[in-house]
Every structure is written in structure tokens, then in C-alpha cells.
Amino acid sequence: MSETQFAEMATRWYDQNARDLPWREPDVGAWAILVSEIMLQQTPVVRVLPAWRAWLARWPVPAALAADTPAEAIRMWGRLGYPRRALRLRECAVALTQRHDGVVPTDLDALLALPGVGSYTARAVAAFAYGQRHPVVDTNVRRLVARAVTGLPDAGPATRPADLVATEELLPVEPARAARASAAFMELGALVCTARGPRCGECPLAEVCAWRAAGRPAAPGPTRRPQQYAGTDRQVRGLLLAVLRETVGPVPGERLDLVWTDDVQRARALAGLVQDGLVERAGADAYTLAGDRRLI
DNA sequence: CACGCGTGGAG
DNA sequence: TCTCCAAGCGT
CATH class of the missing domain: 1.10.10.10 (Winged helix-like DNA-binding domain superfamily/Winged helix DNA-binding domain)
Structure with a gap:
């Protein structure tokens, strides 16, 4: 079967099962989407929701945030964790104001050059805010691809160039459809093809999943050593x-x-x-x- | 490239 | 309780 079958099946499922998250509303601008992506780096959706609304109510455009102090950004960040992200998001607002006329750039390289914006976030903004065709590879997508396509129980600890290639090959040719497929892959990984207790019974890819076909083999050892926190x-x-x-x-x-x-x-x-x-x-x-x- | 970087909830 | 981990980034 063709690789884009994955995208078609995932997208069809997404049409019926996607959560209605506010940053997915049609009239949401690139700035609001960028803010959501930064907040969602390592922080669960449920905790981001109220913080995202408050942040954009206070700083609806980059110039507004750029004009405020780092201290206020850190306070508004609250308890989302990794507060350096608040700092970088403000630096990002400064860069947008000074170098991009207060507008989030559409070019991938320009996005990558922004503070706090890496490979995932740049592609997510380019795809979800501007409808461009880029592989959007986060932990959910890497896990989904590792299982469904490769048959492995999990992906490696870090995103590699090969992950981008493997994901790109799954995307439809048409940019808008590719962007929607990326959202679908992420949603599938977040809700169905989860790290623990995957719900294969609800998965639209179950029939074609290489990992399931192989009998859902377990990972040999600990994929990565658990992060310590207490006492650090x-x-x-x-x-x-x-x-x-x-x-x-x-x-x-x-x-x-x-x-x-x-x-x-x-x-x-x-x-x-x-x-x-x-x-x-x-x-x-x-x-x-x-x-x-x-x-x- | 492996590591440091917060916080809170689920199993 | 304790372990794991959640839309990563920068160095």
C-alpha cells in the first residue's frame, strides 16, 4: 500500500476525533499559534489552555510583549515549567518586532532563527499557521512512525534527520492536506498511540501497523534513563x-x-x-x- | 550528542 | 508511593 495511505486514514480519523483546541480555530493567527507551540514544549495541553488564553489577552501582538519586562513574562508563565521558555518567547517577540515588522515570518529558515524556536516549532508554525508542506516531527509523531511504519516499540531519544525524511514520505503532496495530516499524526500519538497503554483497538492504522503485526514487541531495555528531579x-x-x-x-x-x-x-x-x-x-x-x- | 532545564498528573 | 512522562531547545 502507498505510504500516503497512513495520512489518509489518520486524517479521516482526525476529522471525527480531534479535540477542539482553541489554537486550532480557523481565525487564530500565527502569533497565537507560535505562543501555543512554545508553551506546549514539554507541558501538557490541559495546563497550557488557561495560560495561553491569559497570555494572548495581555499580549495580543508581539510588540506588546516586547515592550514588557522579562519579569512580567516570567510571572505570566506561572507554573508551566521550564521558565527559560518565557524568556525566549519574549526575546522572540523582540526579534519579530525589530526584524520582521511585528509579523511571524513564513519562511522556515527565518522561523528557525528565532529564539526558542527549533526544528519542531518552526515546522509546526509553518504548517499549522501558514499551511506549508513540512514534516512536523514531535515525540508523538516519532513514536507513531516508529511503531506503525518501522515496527519498533518506540523511537530513539532524540529527533534525527532520518525521522524528518521518514515522516515527510508519509505526507500528501498538497500542502494543506499535508499540514492536516501532520496534525492528525500528532493527535493520534497523543490520544491513541500513547507511550503507555496504547489503544490499538481505537486506532485507524491498526490494520496496517507494523508494530501490531509483529505482536507489539516490548522495548528491550529502558529507552532512556528517567530524568531525576528530587534533590537536583x-x-x-x-x-x-x-x-x-x-x-x-x-x-x-x-x-x-x-x-x-x-x-x-x-x-x-x-x-x-x-x-x-x-x-x-x-x-x-x-x-x-x-x-x-x-x-x- | 548527551545533558540540563520545571511542574504536575496518571497509572 | 513511586515511576514515568508531556506538541523541545540550546549548549
């Missing part, structure tokens, strides 16, 4: 940032000392936040979110 600098950074987000004005170092008892690790985490541009010193022994003007 990442946890300490999160604790420090939570205090800084919620406090108006400079936070005394004394207050930050309370979040973690290990002086060495706490200092390292704080220095990392400063290094990353999330936090800055405010006085002898006090700190604020970067560029914070909400003093007192």
Missing part, C-alpha cells in the same frame, strides 16, 4: 523562582536561604538563574526577577 539543582531553581515570582520587589537573600538548606547547592542554583537571565541582583544581598519594575 532543577528542583532548587524551581523553589527559588517560586518565591521570586510571588514576591513584589527585591527579595532578601535571607528569605531565599529558607527554600533549601544546602548552602552550596542553593548558591549554585541561584547563580544559574542569574546566568540564564531569569534573575538579577538588586542591591547588596537581594534579588528580583530580571528587569522587574514592580519594586515595593
